[in-house]
Each structure stands twice: as structure tokens, then as C-alpha cells.
Amino acid sequence: MPAMKYTSFLQHFLFLLGLIVPTLASGDDQFLFSGFNKSSLTLDGCAAVTDTGLLDLSNDTSGLKGHAFYPTPLHFRKSPGGKVQSFSVNVVFSTFITYQDLSAEGMAFFIAPTKNFSDARAPKYFGLLNEKNNGDTSNHIFMIELDTYNNAELQDINDNHLGININSAISLQSRTSGFYEDESGAFENMTLNGNKAMQLWVEYDENDMQINVTLAPINMRKPSRPLLSATFDLSTVLFDSAQYIGFSSVSTPINTRQYVMGWSFGMNRTAPSIDISKLPKLPLVGRRAHSKLLAFVLPIATAALILSMGTLVALVVLRRMKYAEVREDWEGEFGPHRFSYKDLFHATGGFKNKHLLGEGGFGKVYKGVLPLSNVEIAVKRMSHESRQGMKEFVTEVVSLGRLRHRNLVQLLGYCRRKGELFLVYKYMPNGSLDKYLHCEEHKAILNWVERLRVIKGIATSLLYLHEKWEKIIIHRDIKASNVLLDSEMNGRLGDFGLARLYDHGTDPQTTHIVGTKGYLAPELLRTGKASPHTDVFAFGMFLLEVACGQKPVKKNAEGNEVFLVDWVLEHWNSGLLTETVDTRLQGDYNIEEAYLVLNLGLLCQHPFPGSRPRMREVMQFLDGDMPLPELRQTQVSLMNMEALVKSYVSDASVVSYPQITTGFGTVSGLSGGR
Ligand SMILES: Nc1ncnc2c1ncn2[C@@H]1O[C@H](COP(=O)(O)OP(=O)(O)OP(=O)(O)O)[C@@H](O)[C@H]1O
Numbered sequence: 116m117p118a119m120k121y122t123s124f125l126q127h128f129l130f131l132l133g134l135i136v137p138t139l140a141s142g143d144d145q146f147l148f149s150g151f152n153k154s155s156l157t158l159d160g161c162a163a164v165t166d167t168g169l170l171d172l173s174n175d176t177s178g179l180k181g182h183a184f185y186p187t188p189l190h191f192r193k194s195p196g197g198k199v200q201s202f203s204v205n206v207v208f209s210t211f212i213t214y215q216d217l218s219a220e221g222m223a224f225f226i227a228p229t230k231n232f233s234d235a236r237a238p239k240y241f242g243l244l245n246e247k248n249n250g251d252t253s254n255h256i257f258m259i260e261l262d263t264y265n266n267a268e269l270q271d272i273n274d275n276h277l278g279i280n281i282n283s284a285i286s287l288q289s290r291t292s293g294f295y296e297d298e299s300g301a302f303e304n305m306t307l308n309g310n311k312a313m314q315l316w317v318e319y320d321e322n323d324m325q326i327n328v329t330l331a332p333i334n335m336r337k338p339s340r341p342l343l344s345a346t347f348d349l350s351t352v353l354f355d356s357a358q359y360i361g362f363s364s365v366s367t368p369i370n371t372r373q374y375v376m377g378w379s380f381g382m383n384r385t386a387p388s389i390d391i392s393k394l395p396k397l398p399l400v401g402r403r404a405h406s407k408l409l410a411f412v413l414p415i416a417t418a419a420l421i422l423s424m425g426t427l428v429a430l431v432v433l434r435r436m437k438y439a440e441v442r443e444d445w446e447g448e449f450g451p452h453r454f455s456y457k458d459l460f461h462a463t464g465g466f467k468n469k470h471l472l473g474e475g476g477f478g479k480v481y482k483g484v485l486p487l488s489n490v491e492i493a494v495k496r497m498s499h500e501s502r503q504g505m506k507e508f509v510t511e512v513v514s515l516g517r518l519r520h521r522n523l524v525q526l527l528g529y530c531r532r533k534g535e536l537f538l539v540y541k542y543m544p545n546g547s548l549d550k551y552l553h554c555e556e557h558k559a560i561l562n563w564v565e566r567l568r569v570i571k572g573i574a575t576s577l578l579y580l581h582e583k584w585e586k587i588i589i590h591r592d593i594k595a596s597n598v599l600l601d602s603e604m605n606g607r608l609g610d611f612g613l614a615r616l617y618d619h620g621t622d623p624q625t626t627h628i629v630g631t632k633g634y635l636a637p638e639l640l641r642t643g644k645a646s647p648h649t650d651v652f653a654f655g656m657f658l659l660e661v662a663c664g665q666k667p668v669k670k671n672a673e674g675n676e677v678f679l680v681d682w683v684l685e686h687w688n689s690g691l692l693t694e695t696v697d698t699r700l701q702g703d704y705n706i707e708e709a710y711l712v713l714n715l716g717l718l719c720q721h722p723f724p725g726s727r728p729r730m731r732e733v734m735q736f737l738d739g740d741m742p743l744p745e746l747r748q749t750q751v752s753l754m755n756m757e758a759l760v761k762s763y764v765s766d767a768s769v770v771s772y773p774q775i776t777t778g779f780g781t782v783s784g785l786s787g788g789r
Pocket residue numbers: 472473474475476477478479480493495524540541542543544546547592596597599609610778779780
């Protein structure tokens with residue numbers, strides 16, 4: 116690797132060297148420029164070297180002359196009085212024009228005794244002569260004109276020709292630009308004003324006194340037949356003294372540019388050949404070139420701009436979509452309770468499964484931490500298709516947010532998106548009660564004292580909902596999984612108020628009365644109407660579940676459903692009620708309290724709503740303020756009948772009740788008059 120780097124560096128260095136430094140062998144015998152720098156040439160007038168290394172002989176200012184000389188004058192004779200030696204010149208040049216139809220004076224290669232051309236005229240005389248001295252043998256000027264202007268005065272043949280000129284702007288010999296093909300010998304036209312790079316060779320042979328001028332497109336070997344060939348003894352023209360060689364041009368109102376890209380010279384030898392690949396690139400000059408440049412660059416730049424803007428807009432839109440919410444006018448008043456989706460998204464780590472607490476009938480529950488306050492939350496993410504009942508639901512849910520009770524899971528707020536609703540609750544670090552009751556362990560995780568405390572807590576919260584608030588709130592989904600345990604193992608009732616969302620305005624025929632089997636009061640199944648009595652019924656089931664540590668409905672060995680209440684009732688009938696108490700407690704419980712809880716559970720499960728105690732009474736029974744009435748045989752037989760119906764319903768496929776979906780807590784009006 117380093118070796119390669121070094122080599123490429125060396126190549127690069129040599130390339131630069133070759134580009135800039137003229138290769139001078141034995142004195143001034145020969146030189147080679149592949150591109151120029153400011154010190155490679157002596158310049159005057161409008162001649163300049165561009166940053167890219169081109170010799171630019173003309174500029175935009177009309178009427179100026181431009182000359183570029185090889186810095187040191189050359190001796191064309193070996194010794195004073197001797198013959199002018201053979202020499203050879205190779206040039207790569209290009210003429211750039213802005214207006215194709217108009218042409219201006221071209222340029223010339225010259226050998227002259229002086230660098231002072233202050234007397235020369237522009238534009239006609241290539242900036243080398245004037246009308247007075249034109250043709251004078253005292254000029255001692257040899258030049259090759261690359262003429263792009265048809266000047267009758269100077270006997271030009273056309274506006275695209277080359278000429279050999281001695282002391283004069285009138286050519287000794289001239290010919291239309293072009294070359295003779297080596298193979299066919301055919302003449303091929305070339306256009307000097309073609310905005311193309313081309314090569315020029317000027318050769319003089321001291322013996323034949325022959326001057327050959329050859330033109331060819333770039334990338335072509337020198338044609339063997341020269342375009343111009345004249346015999347003229349340059350010894351009669353060029354001075355004994357050192358001669359300046361270089362290029363000349365004039366600038367005209369028509370923006371024409373004469374560029375020399377490379378130049379080599381050899382005295383008494385062939386000029387070193389110019390390596391085309393090392394030449395500086397021609398600029399895209401002039402308005403045409405500019406428009407060409409723009410034609411290329413503009414669409415690309417525009418496309419790039421549009422693309423990047425589009426990407427930006429798309430990103431912004433995607434970002435907005437990602438966090439888009441649904442907000443309606445009527446929600447304004449609930450502002451403080453409204454969470455931004457973005458906050459919830461970040462709080463729950465983008466609703467990742469890692470943060471999933473559990474899944475219920477309404478949707479998934481995620482744990483989260485609010486970004487700024489670091490408050491731990493549980494976010495219930497529910498989908499809702501219709502907007503029906505949404506207003507009432509949100510109104511109630513948010514008003515429920517004002518409920519404060521030490522045995523209720525506090526609702527902190529909500530958020531809405533298209534098709535989704537989020538309810539934000541306070542996070543309960545100890546999870547839901549069902550996990551403690553129905554665990555695999557043989558030893559109870561929750562002892563009797565804790566269980567009774569939870570029961571009492573839930574009873575007070577339910578009493579609060581039914582009676583202590585400004586309107587009656589029916590929970591409708593009381594069950595062990597909706598009882599959560601806070602950090603002090605207090606039972607807290609959650610999931611109140613999810614009713615409106617599904618229940619509102621739907622056809623009673625199709626209403627899904629949903630809840631958990633065993634928790635649904637018989638009249639609820641018949642009428643679909645929830646009441647505080649249906650809540651008490653469910654609370655009764657909850658009491659049995661906690662005391663017995665068993666699920667409300669179980670499958671027996673034959674695969675038939677067995678209801679916990681029937682099983683407890685059986686034991687009641689046979690006077691073995693204590694046997695129903697959770698065996699995992701291992702007898703470590705207060706028998707009287709257990710009797711109370713089990714009997715109260717059965718009482719609350721009374722098939723007749725009116726015969727069930729109210730929550731106020733339930734509280735009094737639990738607190739021992741009032742003795743629990745004896746369960747009467749009538750209720751027991753009624754319950755036995757109920758059990759019969761239940762077994763019939765669960766066995767038969769003909770169901771007169773609306774469909775029951777286990778574990779699904781869709782449901783009902785939260786409120787009603789008192
Ligand atoms: N506030 C909370 N703090 C901690 N965990 C919670 C909270 N709310 C719910 N959970 C957990 O998320 C689980 C799923 O709750 P979810 O209410 O969705 O289902 P469910 O209670 O089993 O059924 P339902 O949909 O009828 O309420 C619960 O079992 C509980 O473990």
C-alpha cells in the first residue's frame with residue numbers, strides 16, 4: 116500500500132513537473148511546454164496565462180494586442196554570419212469564438228528581433244506590424260498566420276486559412292485550413308474557428324531552405340504532406356542577433372479567444388512531441404460555453420436541489436406523520452390532560468415489546484417514563500375504528516381523570532391518533548392481582564392479611580365510584596386483573612370508564628355484552644344494561660376469586676366448564692366452606708374473616724339484582740359494623756337453578772344471550788343520575 120501511494124505520488128509529481136517546467140536539453144536547443152504558468156512566458160498586452168495553465172492571447176477588451184514570448188531570445192545561427200539553422204516548432208492551440216458566423220483576426224506564430232511591438236496595429240496586422248512597415252524587409256519578421264478573417268486588403272484567400280509570411284501581413288503562401296490524409300492523399304478541411312484544439316507544425320530546413328507548415332486535428336499523427344511548403348532562405352530574414360519567438364494576437368469586439376495549450380521547439384532538431392494527455396483542459400468559455408455549462412450543470416443542480424428539498428419535505432412530513440395526532444375542537448377544554456403522541460412514543464421507547472406490560476381486551480399496555488418529569492406511566496393503547504361515542508367517551512374519561520382515591524389507579528390523561536386512543540395511567544409497580552392469585556407456586560405470595568386489605572381497598576374504591584362522586588360511575592369490569600397493586604401492596608381498581616367507547620349507540624341486537632365469564636350478572640346478559648348491582652355481582656366473584664385463589668371458570672377433567680361459584684356453593688351446602696379457601700395459604704388465615712368473605716361473595720352473586728347488598732352495606736359487613744345475614748335456602752336454590760342454566764348455556768350451541776367474549780371488557784354507561 117505505501118509503495119503504491121509513493122509511486123502514484125511520484126507520478127503525480129512528475130506529471131506536474133512535465134506540465135509546468137519546460138524540458139530544456141543542452142541550453143536553449145529545445146523546449147517543451149505542456150501548459151504554462153505565469154513565469155513560463157513573457158507576456159504583454161492582453162495576453163495572459165489562465166489559472167488552468169492555458170495561454171490566452173486575447174481578452175474581452177477590444178483593440179488590444181497580446182504577445183507571448185519565450186522568455187529568452189534564441190540564436191538561430193550557430194555563429195554570426197552563419198546560416199539560420201533548421202528548426203522545428205509544434206503547437207497545440209484552439210480558437211474559441213462566441214458567434215459562429217462572425218470571425219475576427221486570428222493569431223500568429225512569429226520569430227522577431229524585438230519584443231517591442233508598441234508601434235504595431237491592431238487588429239489587421241496580427242499585432243506585429245502596421246500599415247507603414249508592412250512588407251518592409253527591415254522588419255526581420257517571420258510569421259505563420261492562422262487567419263480567421265478575410266481581409267481583402269491583405270489579399271486573404273478566405274476567412275479560414277494558414278499562411279507563411281515574411282516581414283508582411285500579406286502571405287507568401289496561404290491555403291485553406293486543413294490537412295492531406297496520409298493514405299488517400301485527400302485534402303480534409305479544418306475550421307480554425309471550430310472551438311476545437313488542433314496541432315500545428317512549422318519546420319525549416321537549412322539545407323533545402325524549405326518551410327513546411329502542417330495542420331492536423333488533435334489526436335492525430337503529423338500528416339506527412341504539409342499544408343504549406345515554401346522555399347525561402349530565412350538567413351535573409353532573421354537577424355544575426357538573438358531572436359524572440361512567440362505568439363501574437365489581437366482582441367476584437369467579437370469575443371474571440373486564442374488559446375495555446377502546448378508548445379515545443381527544437382533547434383536543429385525535431386521539436387519534442389507534445390503529450391496531448393498532459394495538456395490543460397480547454398475552458399468552456401464565452402456565453403455559448405456558459406450556456407453549455409449551464410445546460411449541463413443547471414438541470415443537475417436543479418434536480419439535486421429538488422431532490423434534497425423533496426427529501427427534506429418528505430422527512431418532515433414523515434416525522435409529522437409519525438407523531439400525527441387527532442385533535443378536535445371540543446377537546447380544547449381537556450388540554451391539560453392531553454399528552455402528545457411524541458411524548459408517549461418516546462416514553463415507551465416507541466411502543467416496543469420490551470416495554471409491554473400485558474395485553475387485555477382493549478389493547479396492549481406499555482410501561483413508560485415521561486421524558487421531563489420522570490413519572491412512571493402505564494399507557495394503554497387501544498384501537499378504535501369509529502368516531503362514534505368518542506366525544507362522550509373522552510369527555511367521561513377525562514372527567515374521570517379528576518377522580519382521586521387511594522384505591523383507584525389514577526388516570527393521568529389521554530392522547531388520540533387516527534384509529535388509536537391512548538390512556539395514560541399511573542404505573543403500578545407491583546402489577547395486577549391475578550398474577551399473585553393464579554401463580555404456579557404452592558406457597559401463597561399474598562398472605563391472608565394482604566388479601567383482606569386489598570378486598571377492603573377495592574370495596575372502598577367501588578363505594579366511591581357508586582356513591583361518593585358527583586354521579587354514579589359503574590365500573591363494569593371488576594376482576595382480579597383490573598386490580599393493581601401499588602408500591603405498598605394496596606389494591607387499586609383500574610380500567611374504569613372504558614365503557615362508552617364501544618357501547619354507545621350500537622344496535623342492541625349486535626351489542627357484544629362482553630366481560631369475563633363468572634363476572635357477568637345474569638340480568639346484564641339478558642338486558643345488556645349495567646348498573647351498580649352488576650358491579651356488586653362482579654365484586655362478589657372477585658371476593659371468591661381472592662379467597663379461593665381460583666379462576667372464576669375452570670375446565671374440569673371432562674373438559675366441561677366449572678364455575679367457581681357453583682363449586683363454593685356445593686361446599687356451602689355440605690358445610691365444608693373452609694375447604695374452598697386457597698390451599699396455598701396453608702391454613703394460615705383467620706377462619707371468621709374467610710367465612711365472611713366467602714359468604715359475602717355468595718351474597719353479592721345473588722341472581723336477583725335487588726337482593727344483592729349495596730356497596731355501602733358491603734363495606735359495613737367487611738368492617739364488622741353490621742352482621743352478615745345468613746344465606747337463605749331460597750337464594751341457594753336459585754343459585755343452583757342458575758348453575759343449571761349456565762351449564763345448559765355453555766353446553767348448548769343455541770345461545771339466547773348475546774355472545775360472550777371472555778376477557779373482553781367492552782361495555783357500558785359509566786354514569787347515570789343518582
Ligand atoms: N397502571 C398499570 N400499572 C402497571 N401495570 C399495569 C397497569 N395497567 C395495566 N397493567 C398491566 O397490563 C396488563 C394488561 O392490562 P389490561 O387492562 O389491558 O388487560 P386486563 O386487565 O387483563 O383486561 P381488560 O382489558 O379487561 O382490562 C395487566 O394485566 C397488568 O399486568
